[in-house]
Amino acid sequence: METPVRVGVIGTGRIGRLHAELLERRVPGLSLAAVFDTDAAAAQAVGTTYRASVASSAEELIASPGVDAVAVCSSAATHVDLIVASAAAGKPIFCEKPLSLSLAEVDRALAAVAAAGVLLQIGFNRRFDPGHKLVRDAVAAGDIGDLHLVRISSRDPDPPTRAYLEVSGGLFLDTTIHDFDMARFVTGSDVVEVFARGAARVDPSVAELGDVDTAVVTLVHEDGVLTTIDNSRRAVYGYDQRVEAFGSAGLATSENLPAHGGVVRTVDGARSARLPYFFLERYIPSYVGEWEAFAAALREGTPSPVSGADGRVPLVLGLAAQRSAREGRPVRADEIAP
């Protein structure tokens, strides 16, 4: 067995800790080498748990000879600088979504990556969910014929904290961005028009941030396929994540599974379990999958399974959705990125 690729994780919040654990324990070919967080205590805790070194700065982590690759899991505003620095150090990069909230910044990052010729993979983990992937594979294999419609429901179990919301970029860039990626992934076709309607229904106070927590988005793809997306920040019955593709020869769908298979049937009907509650339960296989793909791309020198361009387009669509919701009209993608 070859030596594992040693990954340094920048940012040890919820998602960074998850990646640290998976890298160390679940993904053959990768290991956790070092961590850094501006919250030193948080970084230390993760380092201790997983026996990884704790860097005193992101720069130190990136420069460390013991770090072969960098996982950027810090807040969105820091992503581009860290990508640029990692690229300059010639190290492959995994970066959480969104790449940035600014297209110009994204372009700066992608230019640096291109110049350095390093691997950049964006954290659109849902592409690696077994059910969602089956939908895409069925489309790609022609199992459902010509594609006509895609329908995505993506509803979180609970809203994030106010502090997170304030830097999140808003629902369309923080949450729907996964669905924009999924729409492209499933259809294999780019999006030309976005129509979005949103509202602050879960927590009216998010309106103060100019944000929404409930939304419906319609996408028109280049090849005429129509996608509908609906989002909510709070589905009390669990993490509701569904993707379906409808075509001339059938339907491919990724449905939710209950938390367990217990059912009670009485004269009043049946009652059964709710959905698994959180992304740590629901999407673990997809997180493992994205790291396996990262390891494979490094090992085999193949292109990124979720490239920088794959990270850029959903940002365009998110910005289009924001404008659409604001202006009450469909917005063409080329209005945002001509």
Add this chain to the structure above:
Amino acid sequence: METPVRVGVIGTGRIGRLHAELLERRVPGLSLAAVFDTDAAAAQAVGTTYRASVASSAEELIASPGVDAVAVCSSAATHVDLIVASAAAGKPIFCEKPLSLSLAEVDRALAAVAAAGVLLQIGFNRRFDPGHKLVRDAVAAGDIGDLHLVRISSRDPDPPTRAYLEVSGGLFLDTTIHDFDMARFVTGSDVVEVFARGAARVDPSVAELGDVDTAVVTLVHEDGVLTTIDNSRRAVYGYDQRVEAFGSAGLATSENLPAHGGVVRTVDGARSARLPYFFLERYIPSYVGEWEAFAAALREGTPSPVSGADGRVPLVLGLAAQRSAREGRPVRADEIAP
């Protein structure tokens, strides 16, 4: 047991024949008295099968003392005149959707009904489907809290004939009209804005009729609820009819059932039955239900369970959807019916 109400059925095409059978055989309190169709042979066949008299004209049927109530099942263009005539004869009326393709005509019909003080029930049978009804009842009972989102998929197994398409009024008035009604029924809230995108994907030649066979519609309701609808004229895997309502306290959904419960599990996975193929299989309980409601309203003198106004609003929304698709912008309902 009281004497059943004797119903005369005008129009013995597919839906008229179905109503004839249900009236005669499945709905206590109602019976089939007479039929009429411009295709005399078709009418005669139905009359023979169900031992009903065959009228030589719609007028004769309406005037017949043996006919207590009139079921209007002929093509959409004839509905208003038949309603007006039936109202003038003082007879309760059941009318298939759509009431008409013209708002002015609808208003003429409703005025006649109001003047005569007769019962008018519109054939939005899906309100009586047990699964769909459960969704609405859960919303009305507050079981899912404040309503945020409604999602409707309504996909027919096969397109109608070209001849039918030519007089159908197009997808939005012929098919989506059921979903507009369902959106109002489930939410209990009127619709203020419609955004529609459609395409001729199943059969590109419907574009010659200015029609589409695949569509996505977003509705904004008065109370802020957002509804998405998707339609197709052909779902090869069966009749796909789903309604869901999402709220602060949960989800109520009406899912498809397979044609039967057989499953084969092998090392390659499971295979199971497709969906029931046609509306005659899928929606029979709802057709029986609407007739039971009709009989109950007559017996008890209660208001129509699906009133003329309930028939008019979906037409407004269908016209708004047509305009939206044509002009590429959201259309307010009050642009159509100020």
Add this chain to the structure above:
Amino acid sequence: METPVRVGVIGTGRIGRLHAELLERRVPGLSLAAVFDTDAAAAQAVGTTYRASVASSAEELIASPGVDAVAVCSSAATHVDLIVASAAAGKPIFCEKPLSLSLAEVDRALAAVAAAGVLLQIGFNRRFDPGHKLVRDAVAAGDIGDLHLVRISSRDPDPPTRAYLEVSGGLFLDTTIHDFDMARFVTGSDVVEVFARGAARVDPSVAELGDVDTAVVTLVHEDGVLTTIDNSRRAVYGYDQRVEAFGSAGLATSENLPAHGGVVRTVDGARSARLPYFFLERYIPSYVGEWEAFAAALREGTPSPVSGADGRVPLVLGLAAQRSAREGRPVRADEIAP
């Protein structure tokens, strides 16, 4: 279209009325010609509803030149005489299960049928249930490899009346008999040993009749396959009817479907509909199917799809089950019918 075969129905209790309706309305190629019941008013009501003539005796019905085939739907004790009479009249026969509660009587009936060379089909309708049939077809096609285990749950929604119970022959001959047939149908292998345990749990008073209402039966088939059956006279959550076959290459199973597809999901889990409540709802397609098979066998001159021998063997197994439960030991089929 050829002239339909005119069927006379003897016995217009619950099952006879069902057959009368299906013959008249649902099965192309068959029609209802006449009915008879010792309860003349019951017979008259069915005759009136379906416009069939009402015979004044079973003999008259059997002899009538307007009756091409006879459906024996009267109580079990009358079956053999009616079969013998119908055979003597040279008329094809459909007979409800059980053929008789006496093997000697069954043999008398089968001898008469053989002598007359008429078609005899036993009413094991479940063979024609689409889900159950899929299980058998999967086995027969080798889709699940070598068969190892069969598992049948067959639970009625409600016990019959005391009067019915008194002449029913007991649970094993009245209810389990369907499952004995199903075990043979699915496996295609005869049964060599029966072990049964039963109890009066639903209604302790059936113990006074020497009967049980709850049972578990194990069958050893000639080819080594093991079948388990469980029965109850009352499943309050609906009519629970499941069959599964397990083999070296997989599992084929016929599962219950809920009454409708409505589901409500909340923080407490999901609630959904109960099972359809009665055999009139659950098994209609199988009753239609058995009549279609009867019509086809007559039309094409093919052997009975459920022959007299198929009716005899389950009686042997039912008697073996009775003895097994009584004596507390496995009983070989050849102890009953050497």
Add this chain to the structure above:
Amino acid sequence: METPVRVGVIGTGRIGRLHAELLERRVPGLSLAAVFDTDAAAAQAVGTTYRASVASSAEELIASPGVDAVAVCSSAATHVDLIVASAAAGKPIFCEKPLSLSLAEVDRALAAVAAAGVLLQIGFNRRFDPGHKLVRDAVAAGDIGDLHLVRISSRDPDPPTRAYLEVSGGLFLDTTIHDFDMARFVTGSDVVEVFARGAARVDPSVAELGDVDTAVVTLVHEDGVLTTIDNSRRAVYGYDQRVEAFGSAGLATSENLPAHGGVVRTVDGARSARLPYFFLERYIPSYVGEWEAFAAALREGTPSPVSGADGRVPLVLGLAAQRSAREGRPVRADEIAP
């Protein structure tokens, strides 16, 4: 947070490694302190992975002051001696099933545990499976009324190695033993009679060992409830684990879930995922659950959630099943353990 209880694991085969991982990583309040295996390399590998010390003998591990509790995960023949030694050392014990293949030996172990007054928990992990637990809880809460029938299907995805089979005690003691425990757990009633039929169908060569790999067992409980169990060593479609309880007021059932929620629907029907393949996937939550219960019992001084007696009875039933299969008759539990 209090200091975790340090557990030493004896036996680092498949199940021992699983427990080591869970103890170290998944169960708050417990940690992995030491491991031992007669295969020193295997023990060393586990020790290295989880940073636990590696003992040079079971005795050393048991005696170690750094070991607060002992997990006995070695082969069945060693269990009793290790329990006796651990009890003598005053240490709480977790022991995998079966306790032993000999009742006399079990009694020696239980006597030692009783004398020492230490906690002994048997590894019947399935009691802690969320779905199975729901079945038991529904019964205990009276949600399904008086219990009438229990039905258990327990089918492994693949047979163990021949070497394992030779020391396993046979299907009834190795596999069905879990189901005997489940039957007691769900019903809360002891078993008075066992009837078993088995065959070597998956691999005819197990007959050389006097073993079977396919079986059906009927249990009569003290309170009259009837349980059926079916087993197979190979279910190619995945790990098939179902438990259901049927009573006067309903049904509680623990059904299998597919590996993921992807479904493809075409004109030919639906295809979906197979079941999760192995116990490491299927039963992880139950293994975590049993350790949480162990920790809680230690912390709170409460009785063992799965006591030594709970370990002994299934052995009696397994021996009764062996005798029943051999002698072709139902065997009373008190024939084995008067």
